[in-house]
Amino acid sequence: MVRIRGLRKRFGEKEVLCGIDMDVRPGSVMCIIGPSGSGKSTLLSCINHLERIDGGTMWVGGELVGYREQAGKLYELPERKVAGMRARIGMVFQHFNLFPHMTVLRNIIEAPIRVKRVPAAQARAKALLLLDRVGLADKAAAFPSQLSGGQQQRVAIARALAMEPQLMLFDEPTSALDPELVGEVLAVMRDLAASGMTMMVVTHELAFAREVGDDLVFMADGRVVERGSPRTLLASPREPRTREFLSRVL
Amino acid sequence: MSSGAVDPVDSDLVGPASDEAMQVIPLRHPWTWAASVLVVLVAAGVAWSVATNPAFQWPVVAQYFFDGQILAGLRRTLELTVAAMALGLVLGTALAVMRLSDNKLLSTLSWLYIWFFRSVPVLVQLIFWYNFGALYAHITLALPWGTVLYSASTNDVITPLTAALTGLGLAQAAYTAEVIRAGILSVAPGQTRAAKALGMGPVTIFIRIVFPQAMRVIIPPVGNEVISMVKGTSLVSVIAMADLLYTAQLIYARTYETIPLLIVASLWYLAIVSVLSVAQHALERHYGRGA
Numbered sequence: 073m074v075r076i077r078g079l080r081k082r083f084g085e086k087e088v089l090c091g092i093d094m095d096v097r098p099g100s101v102m103c104i105i106g107p108s109g110s111g112k113s114t115l116l117s118c119i120n121h122l123e124r125i126d127g128g129t130m131w132v133g134g135e136l137v138g139y140r141e142q143a144g145k146l147y148e149l150p151e152r153k154v155a156g157m158r159a160r161i162g163m164v165f166q167h168f169n170l171f172p173h174m175t176v177l178r179n180i181i182e183a184p185i186r187v188k189r190v191p192a193a194q195a196r197a198k199a200l201l202l203l204d205r206v207g208l209a210d211k212a213a214a215f216p217s218q219l220s221g222g223q224q225q226r227v228a229i230a231r232a233l234a235m236e237p238q239l240m241l242f243d244e245p246t247s248a249l250d251p252e253l254v255g256e257v258l259a260v261m262r263d264l265a266a267s268g269m270t271m272m273v274v275t276h277e278l279a280f281a282r283e284v285g286d287d288l289v290f291m292a293d294g295r296v297v298e299r300g301s302p303r304t305l306l307a308s309p310r311e312p313r314t315r316e317f318l319s320r321v322l
Numbered sequence: 323m324s325s326g327a328v329d330p331v332d333s334d335l336v337g338p339a340s341d342e343a344m345q346v347i348p349l350r351h352p353w354t355w356a357a358s359v360l361v362v363l364v365a366a367g368v369a370w371s372v373a374t375n376p377a378f379q380w381p382v383v384a385q386y387f388f389d390g391q392i393l394a395g396l397r398r399t400l401e402l403t404v405a406a407m408a409l410g411l412v413l414g415t416a417l418a419v420m421r422l423s424d425n426k427l428l429s430t431l432s433w434l435y436i437w438f439f440r441s442v443p444v445l446v447q448l449i450f451w452y453n454f455g456a457l458y459a460h461i462t463l464a465l466p467w468g469t470v471l472y473s474a475s476t477n478d479v480i481t482p483l484t485a486a487l488t489g490l491g492l493a494q495a496a497y498t499a500e501v502i503r504a505g506i507l508s509v510a511p512g513q514t515r516a517a518k519a520l521g522m523g524p525v526t527i528f529i530r531i532v533f534p535q536a537m538r539v540i541i542p543p544v545g546n547e548v549i550s551m552v553k554g555t556s557l558v559s560v561i562a563m564a565d566l567l568y569t570a571q572l573i574y575a576r577t578y579e580t581i582p583l584l585i586v587a588s589l590w591y592l593a594i595v596s597v598l599s600v601a602q603h604a605l606e607r608h609y610g611r612g613a
Binding site for chain 1: 510512513515516517518520521524531609612613
């Protein structure tokens with residue numbers, strides 16, 4: 073589903089991704105862990121071209137995202153064309169980023185109606201089903217500011233799912249939540265993984281990675297330091313860098 | 323606690339003997355009340371003095387309040403305000419978007435426009451447009467190889483009305499652009515990222531996500547701008563347009579009833595600004611949803 077080769081990204085002088093190779097199989101869940109500043113979130117932003125890349129290639133569902141290949145070079149596409157490609161990739165942010173001036177329902181149906189031209193009634197019916205799935209059927213008319221962080225993040229997941237994405241990117245989805253609200257969001261993500269969604273999850277929740285993840289990647293300083301099955305990697309890390317990180321967070 | 327300290331005695335920690343819930347009295351402000359009474363008395367005194375002083379010539383105020391000439395001036399003031407403000411808002415929004423664009427050409431052009439039209443006094447701009455015919459006798463729109471699409475004598479195109487609208491509207495656009503730019507910048511970048519991630523294009527993101535949220539920041543200063551425009555339109559008297567204030571001046575130049583006519587104009591300005599303030603409040607409530 074996702075195939076990344078030699079991905080490079082710089083912010084000014086600082087290289088934040090130094091040649092990343094990664095493969096995510098359809099229907100699998102890849103969790104990415106690592107210290108802050110290791111490039112995990114930037115990697116996700118590159119996948120749906122919220123950030124430009126400075127080198128390497130990246131396919132999602134067999135298609136290049138944000139670029140067109142011609143004679144061995146990648147040409148960046150105009151924003152209008154990139155938008156269509158992004159519609160197939162859902163993204164959930166650390167700070168939810170719900171649209172505060174719209175009701176929960178409007179947040180969910182806005183993109184299907186404006187981008188995919190889904191008829192309003194159909195989008196609405198779909199949105200109510202999704203809200204039911206994330207356990208918020210009674211919050212359709214509420215504004216985001218009236219919800220708890222956990223509820224907002226569940227709405228954000230429903231909003232991304234409304235576009236029927238092939239791939240879901242989660243950028244530290246529980247890092248901004250109060251501890252007692254983390255569980256409800258992880259439960260929704262667990263259900264989603266069980267339903268066969270392909271997911272890439274940047275997280276600090278090692279228990280979630282162990283239980284739900286099919287693959288685990290440990291990143292540091294813009295490089296993949298170690299990868300493997302979550303159980304093996306968490307139980308017996310080979311690299312000293314990984315061991316050091318795990319000893320600090322466990 | 324150091325070893326030498328004596329254990330605190332129970333009575334130091336426990337308050338009065340009673341366990342009953344006590345009534346809570348909010349802090350009282352007796353002086354505010356006293357001052358309010360004083361202010362009302364003074365205001366009543368001033369009002370009485372103004373109402374009974376014959377020098378204010380209230381009968382003259384009443385006589386001219388609905389006078390045909392005054393109402394025509396009022397109408398002109400309202401027309402100019404609405405039209406110039408509309409031009410200012412549309413052009414100002416375009417300038418704000420250009421200024422924030424990644425495109426260096428567009429942002430530089432916008433910067434230059436704002437710099438120029440904010441620097442030159444509006445009075446000068448009005449006189450310039452009014453006398454445009456003296457600089458260019460004909461306005462011609464032609465293709466490079468000479469086909470003339472449109473041509474007219476400048477004096478036919480630039481009437482006092484078009485000169486006033488151009489002068490006020492173009493200058494207003496420069497100020498409005500900065501207000502709108504501030505509004506757009508006030509919207510959290512995460513909003514645009516989330517909208518992009520959902521596959522929305524730049525135009526949809528601006529219209530549906532960024533602009534409605536920017537409005538909350540834009541409306542109060544634009545309300546200010548509209549109110550200054552209501553009174554700023556009186557500048558057009560320099561190009562012989564009779565707005566509300568200039569009409570009042572024309573009348574008192576003839577009758578010498580200066581104060582009553584200025585009162586007539588001021589009462590109308592008060593009325594207009596009152597209506598605008600109510601409208602602003604309603605708009606703020608509309609765009610404040612969800613906050």
